[in-house]
Amino acid sequence: MNQIPEVIRTIPLNYYLFFSTALFAIGVIGVLTRRNAIVVFMCVELMLNAVNLLLTAFASYRADANGQVFVFFIMAVAAAEVCVGLAIIVMTYRNIRSTDVQLLNYLKW
Amino acid sequence: MMTALLLFWPALAGILVLLIKGKGAKTVAFVAALVEFAFALFAVSGFDTLSAHAQFALNLPWIESAGIRFSIGMDGISLLMVLLTTFLIPLIVLSSFKHEYRSPNVFYALILFMQTGLIGVFVALDAFLFYFFWEVALIPVYFIAAIWGGANRVPVTFKFFVYTIFGSLFMLAAFVYLYFQTPGSHSSDVNTFYQLPLDAATQSWIFWFLFVAFAIKMPVFPFHTWQPDTYTESPPQASMLLAGIMLKMGIYGVIRWLLPVVPLGVSQWDELVLILAIIGIVYGSVIAIRQHDLKRLIAYSSFAHVGLIAAGIFTLNEQGLQGGVIQMLSHGINVVGLFFIIDIIFSRTQTREINNLGGITQTTPALSIFFMILMLGSIALPLTNGFVGEFLLLSGVFQYNNWFGGIAGLTIILGAVYMLRMFQGVMFGTKTANTDNFTDLTLNEKAVLIPLVIMVFWIGLFPNTFLSISEPAVGNLLNIINR
Amino acid sequence: MQEIVMPINKQEMALLCLLIPLLPLLGFILNGLGNRKLSKGIVRIVGCSTVLASFLIAVYLFFDFTANGSQPYIADFYNWISVGTLEIGFTFLIDQLTLLMLLMVTGIGFLIHVYSAGYMNHDEGFGKFFAFLNLFMFSMLLLVMGSNYVLMFVGWEGVGLCSYLLIGFWNTNTSYNNAAKKAFIMNRIGDLGFLLGIFLIFITFGSVSYQQVFLEASNYTGVDTPVMITITLLLFVGAMGKSAQIPLFTWLPDAMAGPTPVSALIHAATMVTAGIYMVLRSNVLYVLAPTTLEIIAIIGVATALVAATIGLAQNDIKKVLAYSTVSQLGYMFLALGVMAFSSSIFHVLTHAFFKALLFLGAGSVIHAMSNEQDIRYMGGLRKALPITFITFLIGTLAISGIPPFAGFFSKDELLAYTYHHNKIMWALGVITSFMTAFYMFRLLFLTFFGEFRGTDAQRSHLHESPASMTAPLVILAILSTVGGFIGMPEIFGAEHVLGNYLSPIFNFARRANGPAIEPVQLDHATEYLLMAVSVGVAVIAIIIAYVMYISKRTVPASEDQRLSPVHNLIYHKYYIDEIYNTLFVLPLMWLSSIFYKVLDTIVVDGIVNGLGKFVMVSGRTMRYAQSGAIGFYVMMMVFSIVLILFLNFFI
Structure with missing residues (x-):
């Protein structure tokens, strides 16, 4: 059975680059345009995953495990982030009956 | 070890005082300060007045990896400054006995903490240690002024704090730069700094970085505007601390950390500094003539006197430097005495306006005598302390440049103008509603003033007692500068 | 080359020398601290006896000095300030000049102390007054005894302080306080000049002690070098302030706000002559700067003239005397300016006698008149105050230069020197002399002759002063009469005792610039003529005053009367x-x-x-x-x- 890195290497690196760029851009646009906090949140995750994918691809192309280790860290942090983030969203929903980020502009000046 | 004892004793005592609730705090603080003075006298007795080097030195690792060491010790100049500090602090504590400050334990603990900071400044032989104590000394006095001060205290002390911190940052930057210029694994020792081979252009900007910090503290024209407000708004004890001891930090800083470190920078800019200082002398004196708030008047006069000290020190001749050292002592003694007398007058009449005062001398022979002596000391009448300092300083400035000497000498005339005007307005003439029931000094007040007056005459009659202590150190300093 | 006698160190005399200023200081401390506790009797004894003791010691020193071959000596106490090459010792120098000043200061000082014991008897600040007087004696003695310029400056400022304290003695009165402040500040303006002069001396000669400075100066080559002119001018600025010369003279008339003994002691007899002492002490420096001397002479004669004109129109008895003091000081500086150094000190001495006498006499009058000082409200006092009148008359004759009273000899001598130096200055000096005689006799006539013009209350109160006040008057009157004989001119066949005595102190100057201070040789005919002229103008002035104030009974205009413009101008002191x-x-x-x-x-x-x-x-x-x-x-x-x-x- 082929090693996973070898499987990854069957696809040219450029494709990964284009794909993650696309994913990242979708994430960015999502964050910028959507109002629903949960969707914004998912878009952030999308950006994180785009980076994860790229890290994995580079790691296997360069035969360097560090990249993959990084991915694990990012996933762990992202999970923690989701916990906190979702909790915040739930709390704000309880308070203002909405998850619209545009309404959350009290933190200024 | 002596130095370390002198340095940490007030801090330890301060912690002790902090724990005492109620009225006992002032007594404990006073006793602690007296003990500290006894330590200082003991240090004087063991001091070798012929040596120019730092004595009672202690050199311990502090931030070992960076080559920064806890290095303290006293040469003649430091010793005199320590002596001044330890002499004045008990009197300052004693002078507050008639006031009932709220949370006295905090008040007196802060004074003692400040003493540690001040002594630290005077004994530090490591640049970063110096900087550390420089800032440490600022914090207690900020709180004293900001908590127990007058009506307008918060903005005024804030300005004072930010102003001085702003200056110190330049000093820190200069120190960091110098530190990185030291050879090998770097060191911030004072002697290493003295030996740095820097070119003139570098010294020139380092000069300004250091000078700004010291000039704000002293203060030298035009960095002085924090001073009158702060002195006026602070409680009397803070004014005494600030004017009596703290501004000597700036002058001491110049002597220890500016002149020998960047001699080439000094030789480029000394003329400008002298001009600024002399402008300060005339400017401060002229302003003092029309002041009607006693504290503000003394603040401007102090500013003028310090201008003369600064001018004398930058002449880099022996008369100027020795005069500067002796005048630091004299000025500390006189200004503390004058602030205390203002405090006495204020606590009896609730006013510091000259126009509301008058005729006090009719019922107060003792106060009149003390006030007169301190005033005469301050206008440099011969055989009082002020004369020795001003004579040497003016002689130094005159040797530097005859015209400068002549203009700086105006302080002799203008000083008499504003001081006599103040004295006449407060003490002479007819009584006013405020001064009608003015009582003479209490025993406690005399206890503060008598040591001060003794020192006025001691320095005036036997200045060599003190000049001989600082002479080797000043000579050594001049050797380093002229190397 | 003139041989110079350098002072030797004579430590065995140190204690005696030290006691001279120390005793008055002790009196000051005792009277000052015991101000309100000591009884008047004790204050009086402490105040007077300390000064008397100083006087006696001074007398002893004087005889000891002459007995031991007039060898000047110094008494070294301790090293006061030493920084680098600047060494200032607390050291006294005893030489001819010092001794002369010592005798004058302590002697007249003692008489005035005795007088004050009577004059101030009713004042509640009696103890304070004596304390200040003693402090003044201390400072003045330091001034004349110090052996270096800085010590002289110590005394110099000290007497300024005492003057301040004593002018403002009655400190509830704002105008008195202002006068005191003015005196101190004007003096300080001069002091700054003095101080800068000291610095320049130190830079030029590397020392501030007299011996070294004078020794260096006597070897100095070049006359009228800029540095010498600057030094001497700066020192002279100091003298201007202390001795009330133009432009710093306005404080002295105002200083009359103080009690009258103060005016006599400080503002007439001793302190104001400090400037002359200083110039005289530095004679070697001054002979090296003839330009400065010329300036001094001009300022001196101008001051003499201006003050005399103002004196013509004053109505306050003390103000008249004050302006006459300024005027006489102008004479002294004129004498210095024409290098008649010993004539100058001669005039200092005689002036001290007769001016102290006049002021004390004025004090006696004021005392009798219940503090009235305006001569328009006096008159006819000669019957009520016989002793005061006679002594005052002697003083007036002395100041007017009528032989054989003291003022004649000194004034004549300095005018002779002036004549030799510059005829115009001499003429101005004679005009001043004329005015002096006029206003002094105007004062005398208005006060002691004619009808009494005061209130009835004052008339009933008129009385001769107590013995403690008249005794000094009599002694001073005797001195004013015979004092002039110590300086008899040669043409009378007598020896110039004072001139010969003081001669050694000019040795440095002779060596430095010998020709400049050669004694003037006038032929006898000229000298007699000059004397005749000065006596003549004085007599004419007296006659005019007699005609105006006794025959015509003129009384000066009261305040609301209009005055002629010139009169108005001098009445208001030129609005200076x-x-x-x-x-x-x-x-x-x-x-x-x-x-x-x-x-x-x-x-x-x-x-x-x-x-x-x-x-x-x-x-x-x-x-x-x-x-x-x-x-x-x-x-x-x-x-x-x-x-x-x-x-x-x-x-």
Whole structure:
């Protein structure tokens, strides 16, 4: 059975680059345009995953495990982030009956 | 070890005082300060007045990896400054006995903490240690002024704090730069700094970085505007601390950390500094003539006197430097005495306006005598302390440049103008509603003033007692500068 | 080459020398601290006996000095200030000049102390007064005994302080206080000059002690070098302040606010002559700067003339005497300026006698008149105050230069020197002499002759002063009569005792610039003529005064009467006080306000506060970017990242 890195290497690196760029851009646009906090949140995750994918691809192309280790860290942090983030969203929903980020502009000046 | 004892004793005592609730705090603080003075006298007795080097030195690792060491010790100049500090602090504590400050334990603990900071400044032989104590000394006095001060205290002390911190940052930057210029694994020792081979252009900007910090503290024209407000708004004890001891930090800083470190920078800019200082002398004196708030008047006069000290020190001749050292002592003694007398007058009449005062001398022979002596000391009448300092300083400035000497000498005339005007307005003439029931000094007040007056005459009659202590150190300093 | 006798160190005399100033200091401390506790009797004894003791010691020193071959010596006490090459010892120098001044200061000082014991008897500040007088004696003695310029300066400032304290003695009175303040500040203006002179002496000669400075100076080559002129001029500025010369003379008349014994002791007999002492002490420096001497002579004669004209129109008995003091001091400086050094000190001495006498006499009159000082309200006092009258008359004759009274010899001698030096100055000096005789006799006639013009209450109160006041008057009157014989001119076949005695102190000067101070040789005919002229003008002045104030019974105009313009001008002292006020005081006050209100508060502090405000304002503006909308933040972030990437890759 082929090693996973070898499987990854069957696809040219450029494709990964284009794909993650696309994913990242979708994430960015999502964050910028959507109002629903949960969707914004998912878009952030999308950006994180785009980076994860790229890290994995580079790691296997360069035969360097560090990249993959990084991915694990990012996933762990992202999970923690989701916990906190979702909790915040739930709390704000309880308070203002909405998850619209545009309404959350009290933190200024 | 002596130095370390002198340095940490007030801090330890301060912690002790902090724990005492109620009225006992002032007594404990006073006793602690007296003990500290006894330590200082003991240090004087063991001091070798012929040596120019730092004595009672202690050199311990502090931030070992960076080559920064806890290095303290006293040469003649430091010793005199320590002596001044330890002499004045008990009197300052004693002078507050008639006031009932709220949370006295905090008040007196802060004074003692400040003493540690001040002594630290005077004994530090490591640049970063110096900087550390420089800032440490600022914090207690900020709180004293900001908590127990007058009506307008918060903005005024804030300005004072930010102003001085702003200056110190330049000093820190200069120190960091110098530190990185030291050879090998770097060191911030004072002697290493003295030996740095820097070119003139570098010294020139380092000069300004250091000078700004010291000039704000002293203060030298035009960095002085924090001073009158702060002195006026602070409680009397803070004014005494600030004017009596703290501004000597700036002058001491110049002597220890500016002149020998960047001699080439000094030789480029000394003329400008002298001009600024002399402008300060005339400017401060002229302003003092029309002041009607006693504290503000003394603040401007102090500013003028310090201008003369600064001018004398930058002449880099022996008369100027020795005069500067002796005048630091004299000025500390006189200004503390004058602030205390203002405090006495204020606590009896609730006013510091000259126009509301008058005729006090009719019922107060003792106060009149003390006030007169301190005033005469301050206008440099011969055989009082002020004369020795001003004579040497003016002689130094005159040797530097005859015209400068002549203009700086105006302080002799203008000083008499504003001081006599103040004295006449407060003490002479007819009584006013405020001064009608003015009582003479209490025993406690005399206890503060008598040591001060003794020192006025001691320095005036036997200045060599003190000049001989600082002479080797000043000579050594001049050797380093002229190397 | 003149042989110079250098002072030797004579430590065995140190204690005695030290006691001279120390005893009055002790008196000051005792009377000062015991101000309100000691009884008047004790105060009187302490105050007078300390000065008497000093006087006796001075007398002993004098005889000891002459007995031991007039060898000057120094008494070294301790090293006062030493910094680098600057060594200032607390050291006394005893030589001819010092001893002369010592005798004069302590002798006249003692008489005035005795007088004060009577005069101030009713004053509640009796103890304070004696304390200050003793402090004055201490300072004045330091001034004349010190063996270096700095010690002289110590005494110099000390007497200024005492003058301040004593002028403002009755300190509830604001105008007295202002007079005191004015005296101190004007003196300080002079002191600054003196101080700078000391610095320049130190730079030039490397020392401030007399022996070394004079020794260096006597080897100095070149006359009228800029540095010598500067030194001497600076020192002379000091003398101007202390000895009330133009332009710093206005404080002295105002100083009459003090009690009368003070006016006699400080502002007539001793302190104001400190300037002459200083110039005389530095004679070697001055002979090296003839230009300065010329300036001194001009200022001296101008002061003499101006003050005399003002004196013509004054109605306050003490003011007249004050202006006459200024005028006489002008004479002394004129004498210095024409290098008649010993004539100058001769005049100092005789002036001390007769001016102290006149002031004390005036004090006696004021005492009798219940503090009335205006001569328009006096008159006919000669019957009520016989001793005062006779002694006052002697003083007046002495100051007017009528032989054989003391003033004649000294004034004549200095005028003879002046004649030799410059005829115009001599003429002005004679005119001054004329005016002096006139206003002094005007004073005498208005006070002691004619009808009494005061109130009935004053008339009933008129009495001769107590013995403690008249005794000094009598002694001073005797001195004013015979004092002149110590300086008899040669043509009378007598020896000039004073001149010969003082001669050694000019040895340095002879060596430095010998020809300049050769004694003037006038032929006898000229000398007799000069004497006749000066006596003649004095007599004419007396006759005019007699005609005006006794025959015609003129009484000076009262305040509300209009005066002729010239009279008005001199009555108001040429408006000099007003001019100074406009030229110096007001601008200084104005400058102070401008500095404080505009420069300090608005400009300097404005910049500082401006920096603070700039931070505040920029913070306030920038905070609007903090809208709180997350979308906006993210968008800014993305834009910024894109911008950075763009800049990074394409630029």
